[in-house]
Amino acid sequence: MKKIKNDGTYYLNPYLGGVILGTFLFLAFYISGRGLGASGAVKNSVAAGVNVIAPEHVAKSAYYSQFAGGDKQPMSNWLVFEVLGVLAGAFLSGIIFNRLKMKVEHSPKITSRRRLIFALAGGLIFGFGSQLGRGCTSGAALSGMAVLSFGGYITMIAIFGTAFLAAWIFRKNWI
Amino acid sequence: MIGSIISSGVISPAWDNFFAVILGMGFGFALEASGFSSSRKIIGTFFGYDFVVVKVFFTAAIVASLGLLYFSYLGLLDFSTLYIQPTFLTSAIVGGIIMGIGFAMGGFCPGTSLCATAVGRLDGLVFFGGMFIGVFLFSEAFPLFESIYNSGSEGAKMVNTVFGISPELFTFFLVLAAIGMFAGAGWVQKRVKKVEY
Numbered sequence: 001m002k003k004i005k006n007d008g009t010y011y012l013n014p015y016l017g018g019v020i021l022g023t024f025l026f027l028a029f030y031i032s033g034r035g036l037g038a039s040g041a042v043k044n045s046v047a048a049g050v051n052v053i054a055p056e057h058v059a060k061s062a063y064y065s066q067f068a069g070g071d072k073q074p075m076s077n078w079l080v081f082e083v084l085g086v087l088a089g090a091f092l093s094g095i096i097f098n099r100l101k102m103k104v105e106h107s108p109k110i111t112s113r114r115r116l117i118f119a120l121a122g123g124l125i126f127g128f129g130s131q132l133g134r135g136c137t138s139g140a141a142l143s144g145m146a147v148l149s150f151g152g153y154i155t156m157i158a159i160f161g162t163a164f165l166a167a168w169i170f171r172k173n174w175i
Numbered sequence: 176m177i178g179s180i181i182s183s184g185v186i187s188p189a190w191d192n193f194f195a196v197i198l199g200m201g202f203g204f205a206l207e208a209s210g211f212s213s214s215r216k217i218i219g220t221f222f223g224y225d226f227v228v229v230k231v232f233f234t235a236a237i238v239a240s241l242g243l244l245y246f247s248y249l250g251l252l253d254f255s256t257l258y259i260q261p262t263f264l265t266s267a268i269v270g271g272i273i274m275g276i277g278f279a280m281g282g283f284c285p286g287t288s289l290c291a292t293a294v295g296r297l298d299g300l301v302f303f304g305g306m307f308i309g310v311f312l313f314s315e316a317f318p319l320f321e322s323i324y325n326s327g328s329e330g331a332k333m334v335n336t337v338f339g340i341s342p343e344l345f346t347f348f349l350v351l352a353a354i355g356m357f358a359g360a361g362w363v364q365k366r367v368k369k370v371e372y
Contacts, residue, residue: 011208011209011210011227012205012208012209012210014209014210014226014227014230014231014234015230015231015234017205017206017208017209017210017227017230017231017234018205018209018230018231018232018233018234018235018238019234019235019238020201020204020205020208021201021202021205021206021209021231021234021235021238022234022235022236022237022238022239022242023201023238023239023242024198024201024202024205025202025235025236025238025239026238026239026242026243027198027201028198028202029178029179029239029243029252029257030178030179030180030242030243030246030252031178031179031180031181031194031198032179032180032181032191032194032195032198033178033179033181033182033256033257033258034179034257034258035258035260036198036199036202036286037286038284038285038286038289039285039306039310042285042303042306042307042310043310043314045307046307046310046311046314047314050311050314061314061317062317062318062321063313063314063317064314076192078191078192078195079195081192081193081195081196081199082195082196082198082199082202083199083289084196084199085195085196085197085198085199085200085201085202085203086199086200086202086203086206086286086289086290086293087203087289087292087293088196088199088200088203088293089199089200089201089202089203089204089205089207090203090204090206090207090212090289090290090293090294091203091293091294092200092203092204093203093204093207093208093290093294094207094212094293094294094295096208097207097208099207099212099294100294100295101294101295102295102297103295103296103297104296104297104298105213105214105215105291105296105298105372106215106298107215107372115298116297116298116301118280118281118282119214119280119281119282119283119298119299119301119302119305120281120301120302120304120305121277121280121281121305122277122278122279122280122281122282122283122302122305123277123281123283123288123301123302123303123304123305123306123308123309124277124305124306124308124309124312125273125274125276125277125280125281125305125309126273126274126277126278126281126283126284126285126302126305126306126309127277127285127305127306127307127308127309127310127313128273128277128309128310128312128313129270129271129272129273129274129275129276129277129309130270130274130285130306130309130310131270131309131310131313131314132266132269132270132273132313132320132323132324133266133267133269133270133271133273133274134260134261134263134266134267134270135260136274136284136285136286137274137278137284137285137286137287138202138284138285138286139260140260140267140270141271142232142235142236143260144259144260145236145239145240146236146239146240146243147240147243147254147257147258147259147260148240148333148334148335148342148345148346149259149260149261149262149331149332149333149334150262150329150332150333150334150336150337151260151261151262151263151264151267151329151332152260152334153334154262154264154267154268154271155260155267155270155271155274156271157271158267158268158269158270158271158272158274158275159271159274159275159278159284160275161271161275162271162272162274162275162276162278162279163221163275163276163278163279164221164275165275166275166276166278166279166280167218167221167222167279168221169279170279170280171222173280174215174218174221174222174282175222175224175370
């Protein structure tokens with residue numbers, strides 16, 4: 001563990017962090033037969049929400065009807081429980097490593113407002129892409145790579161390759 | 176016990192959601208403790224000042240792959256009971272490109288935005304909220320994208336078959352590639368101007 005001077009918080013050695021992450025990913029497959037994810041829980045939540053407001057719309061939609069409606073229980077889903085665990089685990093880590101603090105993190109060169117606008121737009125675009133790509137960096141790329149899925153590798157390369165180029169376009173927000 | 180444990184019937188499937196919470200906790204803990212609740216630390220990979228994403232991500236992929244291959248080799252795991260992400264080439268590429276743009280703008284991916292939210296980062300919370308809008312828009316516009324969504328289907332294709340090699344040999348090369356990347360990352364990081372965050 002190395003000390004970060006600015007705010008006195010600690011991070012795990014990245015390789016140790018990777019081994020812990022990989023071990024839980026392995027255990028997810030070994031125990032439940034599936035990988036870890038994040039965007040799937042959002043998908044189920046959206047489908048469940050729309051199903052409460054407009055159940056006929058869900059029944060007619062080729063997309064929603066895969067996850068909600070009928071006797072499907074989109075909120076009683078493995079990924080939804082797993083994501084609740086992610087929140088709890090990250091919170092626990094925040095306590096241990098002294099990182100719990102309400103703030104908007106941003107480069108000193110930009111305002112909080114600008115940061116939040118870009119965070120909202122980024123989340124929107126990422127959420128949209130995660131549905132087209134059948135999962136995000138966790139569910140499609142990382143979990144797919146663990147079981148040597150070709151699609152998982154392609155998704156990983158597409159996400160990181162594009163982000164490398166796009167980060168340069170948006171560099172004023174970061175450096 | 177031969178994995179996956181839930182499919183083997185040793186434990187009641189009712190326990191699956193309990194394990195989901197525990198596994199998620201380990202996932203969230205590992206991400207946050209590695210620094211993935213900070214968008215500026217994550218984005219460092221793309222500017223060369225902090226390669227934590229590359230190091231954690233590839234180490235995790237290798238550890239999980241090796242664990243699954245060894246357990247399968249030892250007869251402790253039935254690979255056919257695992258969910259293999261199906262390959263839809265077109266949507267994987269187009270979806271990945273869209274996700275990459277969102278990544279560079281927002282500084283998070285879905286899992287890391289959750290971790291940021293858990294430790295009080297409001298930019299993480301806003302990113303996470305934005306995802307709901309994006310998922311909603313995709314779901315509503317699904318008929319427009321249905322053909323892209325379903326094109327290029329190749330089933331549960333394994334990456335090693337693309338190269339015509341065994342899963343074990345592919346993973347061996349992956350480990351070599353990762354070590355090369357880690358060394359390269361260290362080399363670049365030393366030469367890039369430090370960014371304070």
